[in-house]
Amino acid sequence: MAATAAANGKVRVRGVELMLLPSVAPASRLDQDAVDITDFFAASRAHIVAGKGGVGKTTMTAALALVASRAGLSVLVLDVEGRPELPGLFGRPPLGFAEATLAPGVRGRWISADDALMEYLADHGLRRLARTMFETGVVDVLARATPGMQDILVLGKIKQLERTGAADVILVDAPASGHAISFLRSPRGLLDAVRRGPVHTQAREVLELLTDGHRCQVLLAALPEETPVNELVETAFSLEEDIGIKLGPVLLNGSYPQLDLPGEDDAAALVAGRPDAGALLEAAVFRRRRAALQARQADRLAAALPLQQLRTSFRFVPALGPDDVDALAGELADAIAELT
Ligand SMILES: Nc1ncnc2c1ncn2[C@@H]1O[C@H](COP(=O)(O)OP(=O)(O)O)[C@@H](O)[C@H]1O
Numbered sequence: 001m002a003a004t005a006a007a008n009g010k011v012r013v014r015g016v017e018l019m020l021l022p023s024v025a026p027a028s029r030l031d032q033d034a035v036d037i038t039d040f041f042a043a044s045r046a047h048i049v050a051g052k053g054g055v056g057k058t059t060m061t062a063a064l065a066l067v068a069s070r071a072g073l074s075v076l077v078l079d080v081e082g083r084p085e086l087p088g089l090f091g092r093p094p095l096g097f098a099e100a101t102l103a104p105g106v107r108g109r110w111i112s113a114d115d116a117l118m119e120y121l122a123d124h125g126l127r128r129l130a131r132t133m134f135e136t137g138v139v140d141v142l143a144r145a146t147p148g149m150q151d152i153l154v155l156g157k158i159k160q161l162e163r164t165g166a167a168d169v170i171l172v173d174a175p176a177s178g179h180a181i182s183f184l185r186s187p188r189g190l191l192d193a194v195r196r197g198p199v200h201t202q203a204r205e206v207l208e209l210l211t212d213g214h215r216c217q218v219l220l221a222a223l224p225e226e227t228p229v230n231e232l233v234e235t236a237f238s239l240e241e242d243i244g245i246k247l248g249p250v251l252l253n254g255s256y257p258q259l260d261l262p263g264e265d266d267a268a269a270l271v272a273g274r275p276d277a278g279a280l281l282e283a284a285v286f287r288r289r290r291a292a293l294q295a296r297q298a299d300r301l302a303a304a305l306p307l308q309q310l311r312t313s314f315r316f317v318p319a320l321g322p323d324d325v326d327a328l329a330g331e332l333a334d335a336i337a338e339l340t
């Protein structure tokens with residue numbers, strides 16, 4: 001997709017001029033990071049972390065949760081796929097529909113469509129009917145056969161949590177790009193398909209949430225590599241154009257730390273005679289290429305999207321754990337404090 005950045009935050013894509021909303025309210029620049037962080041999270045109550053699979057959405061969601069909780073904010077993390085990675089990053093067992101504590105000040109829960117529907121029906125005095133519907137498979141027919149119905153049930157629950165102020169900060173670990181777009185598009189589709197009744201009301205209220213930048217914003221995540229950057233730019237325009245959702249800063253995750261490497265000739269002289277000279281020189285070549293690649297991709301992203309970037313580094317460990325989330329949270333806090 002050809003997208004070009006123009007002056008004053010406007011962007012042309014496929015011949016249409018789009019206005020990308022500013023990512024955060026201008027922060028009052030005080031000395032403490034905590035104040036900047038509070039401002040950052042106060043820009044919207046719900047933050048939806050989205051992006052291509054494997055770029056670090058779940059990791060960034062966990063790190064953002066720590067950043068917010070350390071600034072004294074209560075945090076609720078919502079997983080919409082029922083996967084074990086998110087609680088695993090806090091060293092906790094898989095989440096259920098009921099809230100669980102993930103870390104001090106951080107609660108988490110898995111919002112499944114079935115549980116959300118069951119709860120909706122129970123709240124409307126239909127608990128017994130709900131049970132029968134699940135047992136007889138009626139729910140499968142109704143909820144799974146209508147496009148967008150599963151998504152609207154999940155989004156409806158998120159909307160309710162946002163409305164009732166379930167936490168100062170609600171972080172949603174969204175599905176991967178392709179599904180994230182259809183997930184966030186579901187209320188518009190249903191508004192067209194269902195003209196009245198509770199599903200229509202739910203779709204309308206969810207759309208109100210998604211299009212109100214004070215209540216909700218999307219934080220897109222990517223790695224500083226060609227394909228994830230392309231996909232992020234596509235997703236950003238799709239979300240802006242089709243849904244009118246506010247985009248916050250981009251989470252650019254997994255940059256290799258900058259190394260002060262000698263030039264190629266000096267490097268060869270330095271390692272001459274060592275048995276591992278070949279491997280060391282190869283490693284140096286790899287790191288130089290990687291540094292150039294990630295700088296190029298970060299610049300390309302900045303040129304394609306007028307959004308600020310929050311950068312986090314690649315962690316050289318076999319599997320990320322709570323200590324890594326902690327370190328990434330520190331990097332994010334510093335990056336948030338640098339936002340303008
Ligand atoms: N900054 C990082 N450094 C090293 N590994 C990372 C980093 N961020 C994510 N990962 C790893 O990359 C993989 C994908 O991350 P994850 O957060 O699960 O992505 P997503 O939720 O977008 O699919 C996981 O194995 C995770 O541990």
Ligand SMILES: [Mg+2]
Nearest residue numbers: 057058059085
């Ligand atoms: Mg994930």
